[in-house]
Amino acid sequence: MSTRKPLIAIAGLGCETSTFTPSRTDAPAFRPKRGGEIIDTYSFLQEGTELGDAADWxxxxxxxxxxxxxVTKAAFEELAEEIVERLRLIKNITRIDGLWFDIHGAMSVEDLDDSEAELLRRIRTVVGPGTVVSASMDLHGNVSRELCHQTDIITVFRTAPHIDETETKERACRNLVTLLTQKPGGSTAAGAPVLPLKAWIPIPILLPGEQTSTRMEPAKHIYTAVPEVAAVPGVFDAGIWVGYAWADEPRDRAVVVVTGWDLAAITQGAEKLAHMFWDARKEFQFVAPNGSLDECLEAALASSARPYFISDSGDNPTAGGSGDVTWTLKQLLARPEFQQSSDSRLIYASIPAGPEAIGIAVEAGIGATITVTVGAAVDNIYAGPITMEGNVHSIKHGDPDAITEVVLQTGSIFVILTELRKPYHHEHDFTDLKLDPRHAQSDIVAVKIGYLEPELYDMAADWMLALTPGGVDQHLVRLGHKRIHRPMWPFDKSWDKRPDLRARVIPSSCQPLTGSNEADLTVVASMWRAATMLFAR
Known part of the structure; x- marks a missing residue:
C-alpha cells in the first residue's frame, strides 16, 4: 500500500523597503514566478533530490x-489576491498539508504595518489552520508577535553578507518535511503533527546591517551560538533577526525565536541568545573605517592600496535606497583631483539616467562626446539632477536589472549610467563594461552599497564606508523615526533598568493569540509540558 506524500505549496513576497525614500515599488518589480517556475528556481526541490522526492511540491x-x-497598496492587493486564488485552486483538487512561506520580512506596504503577517493571515483563510507553515527569512527582516503566531516553524539566515540564503531556504523546507512526516522523536508520525512551541523575544535594539555583519565581532560569536542552541535536545530551530533599520514601524527591532518541543530548552535557548545580543549592544561597530565622503576620499587618495573601495551607503539600492540620489556624484564631479588633467581615476557605480539619456548615448555611440541630464528623477531630497558632458566609454544591452548600461567618462571619473537602477556586486558587473577595477581605471571605486558583498570585499585592497545621505542613511538618528518602540538602542543611550528579555511562548495558529501586552506568556506552560511528555514516552 503506497503512502501519500505530503503536499506542500509554496508562496510568498519579499522586498526590503525603506519608508524614508520617496520611491514606490509596484507589482511588476516583484517579477512573479508561478507554478512550475517556482520549483525550477530551487535546485534542492528538483526531482531526484532528497527533498524534491520527499513531498509533492x-x-x-x-x-x-x-x-x-x-510597496503600493494596489501592488500588494494584486499579488496577494493572486496568491490566495492559486492556493484555492490547489486546495480544490487536494489537501494542502504544508506551506513554505518564502519571504524576506522587511516589506512595508502603504497603510499596513505588518504586511507579511497580513499576507499569511489571508493565506490561512484558504489553507486553514491545520496546514503547517514554515517560513524562511532574511535576518534583516522583522518578526512581529502576529507573524510568529501565524507560522509554525520559522528560520532565518545566519550570515551577513548572506552566503547562506539557499542553505536557509533548504532548511525551512527540510524542517517542514520533517514535521509533516516524523514525530519529534524521529519515528513516523501517525495523524496530524504535533506542532513545536515558539519562544519569541523582542530586543529593543535597531541597528543597520553594516554594524551587525557576522564577519566581525560581536555578531560573529553571537551567531556562532545560534546553531549551538538549535542542536540542544528538544530544540528544532533557532534564529536571531537583526531587524530592518530603515522603516518606521512598531515591529522594527531585533528578535530571537527558538522553536522546539521542550519548553525549558527553547525558553533557555532564546533567553541565552537575547541576553548575548543585548549585552553586546555597545560593541557593535561599522564593518569598516567610516566617515564623511570627504574624509573617505582624502584617505583613498593618500593610500597606496589599489583598488580602494568607498561605499556610498546612504543610497544603497540593496538596502532599500531609491538608487538615484545624486548627492555623492555631484561632490565627486566637483573635486579637482578628478578633473581632466588629473591622473587619479575613479569608477562610480551607478546612477539611473532613464531611457532618454541612455537613448542619446546609444545613438551617439562609443567614443562620442555627449551631454545628458541624469539622476534624481525619484529622490531629489538631497540633490537635484546632474547635467554631465563626457565621452561614451562603453555600452551594454540586456542586463536583467539595468536593461541598458552606459559608461560615461567625464574628467577622470567613469560614471556607470543605467536605464533602470542596478546593484553592482560582482567583478563581471564592471568588466562587462570594459572597466577593470583591479588594474585600469582602478584607483578608487565608489559604489552604492553598504558592507561590501563577497566579490568586492575580496577585490578591495582597502575600503571605507562613507556616511552619505539617502533613504538608507547609516546615521539612523538623522532619519527621524517616530513610530518605533522606545526606548530603543542606539536612539536611547540611557536605560533606567534592563529590558524584559524573558521568552514569550507563542501558540500555533490553531490557537488564539491572547493578550495585548507583548510581555504576556500566551500559552499555559503545563499544556506544553504535557505535549512534550507525551512524545517523550
Whole structure:
C-alpha cells in the first residue's frame, strides 16, 4: 500500500523597503514566478533530490523585488489576491498539508504595518489552520508577535553578507518535511503533527546591517551560538533577526525565536541568545573605517592600496535606497583631483539616467562626446539632477536589472549610467563594461552599497564606508523615526533598568493569540509540558 506524500505549496513576497525614500515599488518589480517556475528556481526541490522526492511540491506564486521604496497598496492587493486564488485552486483538487512561506520580512506596504503577517493571515483563510507553515527569512527582516503566531516553524539566515540564503531556504523546507512526516522523536508520525512551541523575544535594539555583519565581532560569536542552541535536545530551530533599520514601524527591532518541543530548552535557548545580543549592544561597530565622503576620499587618495573601495551607503539600492540620489556624484564631479588633467581615476557605480539619456548615448555611440541630464528623477531630497558632458566609454544591452548600461567618462571619473537602477556586486558587473577595477581605471571605486558583498570585499585592497545621505542613511538618528518602540538602542543611550528579555511562548495558529501586552506568556506552560511528555514516552 503506497503512502501519500505530503503536499506542500509554496508562496510568498519579499522586498526590503525603506519608508524614508520617496520611491514606490509596484507589482511588476516583484517579477512573479508561478507554478512550475517556482520549483525550477530551487535546485534542492528538483526531482531526484532528497527533498524534491520527499513531498509533492506545488508552486502558487512567489515574488522577490529589488529593495526599494514602500510597496503600493494596489501592488500588494494584486499579488496577494493572486496568491490566495492559486492556493484555492490547489486546495480544490487536494489537501494542502504544508506551506513554505518564502519571504524576506522587511516589506512595508502603504497603510499596513505588518504586511507579511497580513499576507499569511489571508493565506490561512484558504489553507486553514491545520496546514503547517514554515517560513524562511532574511535576518534583516522583522518578526512581529502576529507573524510568529501565524507560522509554525520559522528560520532565518545566519550570515551577513548572506552566503547562506539557499542553505536557509533548504532548511525551512527540510524542517517542514520533517514535521509533516516524523514525530519529534524521529519515528513516523501517525495523524496530524504535533506542532513545536515558539519562544519569541523582542530586543529593543535597531541597528543597520553594516554594524551587525557576522564577519566581525560581536555578531560573529553571537551567531556562532545560534546553531549551538538549535542542536540542544528538544530544540528544532533557532534564529536571531537583526531587524530592518530603515522603516518606521512598531515591529522594527531585533528578535530571537527558538522553536522546539521542550519548553525549558527553547525558553533557555532564546533567553541565552537575547541576553548575548543585548549585552553586546555597545560593541557593535561599522564593518569598516567610516566617515564623511570627504574624509573617505582624502584617505583613498593618500593610500597606496589599489583598488580602494568607498561605499556610498546612504543610497544603497540593496538596502532599500531609491538608487538615484545624486548627492555623492555631484561632490565627486566637483573635486579637482578628478578633473581632466588629473591622473587619479575613479569608477562610480551607478546612477539611473532613464531611457532618454541612455537613448542619446546609444545613438551617439562609443567614443562620442555627449551631454545628458541624469539622476534624481525619484529622490531629489538631497540633490537635484546632474547635467554631465563626457565621452561614451562603453555600452551594454540586456542586463536583467539595468536593461541598458552606459559608461560615461567625464574628467577622470567613469560614471556607470543605467536605464533602470542596478546593484553592482560582482567583478563581471564592471568588466562587462570594459572597466577593470583591479588594474585600469582602478584607483578608487565608489559604489552604492553598504558592507561590501563577497566579490568586492575580496577585490578591495582597502575600503571605507562613507556616511552619505539617502533613504538608507547609516546615521539612523538623522532619519527621524517616530513610530518605533522606545526606548530603543542606539536612539536611547540611557536605560533606567534592563529590558524584559524573558521568552514569550507563542501558540500555533490553531490557537488564539491572547493578550495585548507583548510581555504576556500566551500559552499555559503545563499544556506544553504535557505535549512534550507525551512524545517523550
Amino acid at each position: 506545488r508552486g502558487a506564486l512567489i515574488g522577490h523585488a529589488l529593495p526599494g521604496g514602500v
